[in-house]
Amino acid sequence: MPGQSRRKPADEHSGAPPARPVFTAGPGKAIPQALPDPGNTPIRILTVNIHKGFSLFNRRFMLHELRDALRQAAPDVVFLQEVIGADARHEAAVTGWPALPHWEFLAETIWGYSAYGRNAVYTHGHHGNAVLSKFPIADFQNHDVSVGDVERRGLLHCRINVPGIGVPVHAICVHLGLREWQRRQQLRALCEVASSAVPADAPLIVAGDFNDWRGRAHGMLGQGAGLQEAFAWNQGVAARSFPVYLPLLRLDRVYCRNVEIDRCRVLSRQPWSRLSDHAALCVEGRL
Numbered sequence: 001m002p003g004q005s006r007r008k009p010a011d012e013h014s015g016a017p018p019a020r021p022v023f024t025a026g027p028g029k030a031i032p033q034a035l036p037d038p039g040n041t042p043i044r045i046l047t048v049n050i051h052k053g054f055s056l057f058n059r060r061f062m063l064h065e066l067r068d069a070l071r072q073a074a075p076d077v078v079f080l081q082e083v084i085g086a087d088a089r090h091e092a093a094v095t096g097w098p099a100l101p102h103w104e105f106l107a108e109t110i111w112g113y114s115a116y117g118r119n120a121v122y123t124h125g126h127h128g129n130a131v132l133s134k135f136p137i138a139d140f141q142n143h144d145v146s147v148g149d150v151e152r153r154g155l156l157h158c159r160i161n162v163p164g165i166g167v168p169v170h171a172i173c174v175h176l177g178l179r180e181w182q183r184r185q186q187l188r189a190l191c192e193v194a195s196s197a198v199p200a201d202a203p204l205i206v207a208g209d210f211n212d213w214r215g216r217a218h219g220m221l222g223q224g225a226g227l228q229e230a231f232a233w234n235q236g237v238a239a240r241s242f243p244v245y246l247p248l249l250r251l252d253r254v255y256c257r258n259v260e261i262d263r264c265r266v267l268s269r270q271p272w273s274r275l276s277d278h279a280a281l282c283v284e285g286r287l
Helices: 065-073 088-091 104-105 179-196 216-223 232-233
Strands: 023-024 043-051 077-086 113-122 123-134 136-145 154-160 169-176 204-209 250-259 261-267 278-287
Touching: 023 278, 043 065, 043 169, 043 204, 043 250, 065 104, 065 232, 077 088, 077 104, 077 113, 077 169, 077 204, 088 123, 104 113, 104 123, 113 136, 113 154, 123 136, 123 154, 123 169, 154 179, 169 179, 179 216, 216 250, 232 250, 232 261, 232 278, 250 278
Parallel strands: 043 077, 169 204
Antiparallel strands: 023 113, 043 278, 077 123, 113 123, 136 154, 154 169, 204 250, 261 278
16 A cells, blocks of 8 residues: 555564554545534444454454455444454464455555554464544554453554544544453543543544443443443444344444434344454444
């Protein structure tokens, strides 16, 4: 991709803290400074836990099919969790393993801007969260919100320059812990980022895998950061997204602030039902 730059990850070893996220950017565009009528700039958002590129129960490597499905859905901004940045074991053993890091492979030729936050580091590779964008990513930061030594977690915070919007749009990609006591601390950290690093009048989108089957995040994020869950606002309840073949648990979410929500969809039928263990969520709105 013309104009890309990518820095090689630091030395990999088990238990290392998350490194600064890798950033790739396509050619920049002039961003208008005048703010148009609010709520008139459309945006399509998609979030999915891609299960490291494998189907349910790790039966098949599905990254190529996932790329096709993402392109068909045509989101402007994509929030991805469990994205492999490098894996020497799978690279040697899996047919069709791409030469590029997975977030770059998925973004190639369609999403000219992308950011990767490396969270889990092990001897043969690493994985984390990623944001793909059709609009320029001005800057980004991966906040380490790991609680304990077992699960490495991060909040990938990007500032995105959307043409026609006079202020940056803030996008935070989230994958929270499996234990409720971990999630409580991580939600507090998310509220702190949303309150201290995002201006009150700026559009904010927080999306990803919250692992919040008890539904505790709504209240904490509403009170602590002024965030509203898109499906809950649009349809009365958060979406069922896991497991993909029969979605029962409401694990994946899209929270927004200063964004008008028009339409919300769960993508759980073919081809999405074959691509991961989570369904994808698609939200259409206006900035």
